[in-house]
Amino acid sequence: MDEGRPIFQQIAERVENDILTGALSEEGQVPSTNEFALYYRINPATAGKGVNLLVEQGILYKRRGIGMFVAAGAxxxxxxxxxxxxxxxxxxxxxxxxxxxxxxxxxxxxxxxxxxx
Known part of the structure; x- marks a missing residue:
């Protein structure tokens, strides 16, 4: 993690990078906030803030009860x-x-x- 920027922004950028490289495909499911929290050893609320930032930008969308997915055109x-x-x-x-x-x-x-x- 980069000490100079908020962790939630770093999470969002890493998801974006994975989309750009093809590691996460459009309409593909992304890890849950709990998975991000465990992997990066951060609070799930912080991970959620990063994911929600991408939802607000139309990069990710939520399927109720299933999880978060990469939006078409992301x-x-x-x-x-x-x-x-x-x-x-x-x-x-x-x-x-x-x-x-x-x-x-x-x-x-x-x-x-x-x-x-």
Whole structure:
């Protein structure tokens, strides 16, 4: 676990990561809050808070009496949100810094090409 962020957010992110990698498939069942709590040695209420966060976002849904399941389209919703966050957290600041240094977008592309080849 990452000490810098709330545990419930880390649980939600791990479920999202499992959806993105295919470890959890759309319409597939996810572990219960009690299973999360046992595995991570945390309070079931904390695990439930992470799972409920994903329910609020439409990533998971509850089948009464059966458990939690991955919603159809969850993978694409997670990818789209993370792409937006990537732009806000990495691309926009990089472009601002590059502009202050006189580096053009074309030069940035060239630098990226050089670093990845």
């Amino acid at each position: 993978r694409e919703r997670i990818s789209a949100r993370r792409r937006e966050m990537f732009v806000l957290e990495y691309i926009a600041p990089m472009l601002a810094e590059a502009a202050s240094l006189g580096i053009t977008p074309h030069q940035i592309s060239q630098l990226i090409e050089e670093e990845t080849s």
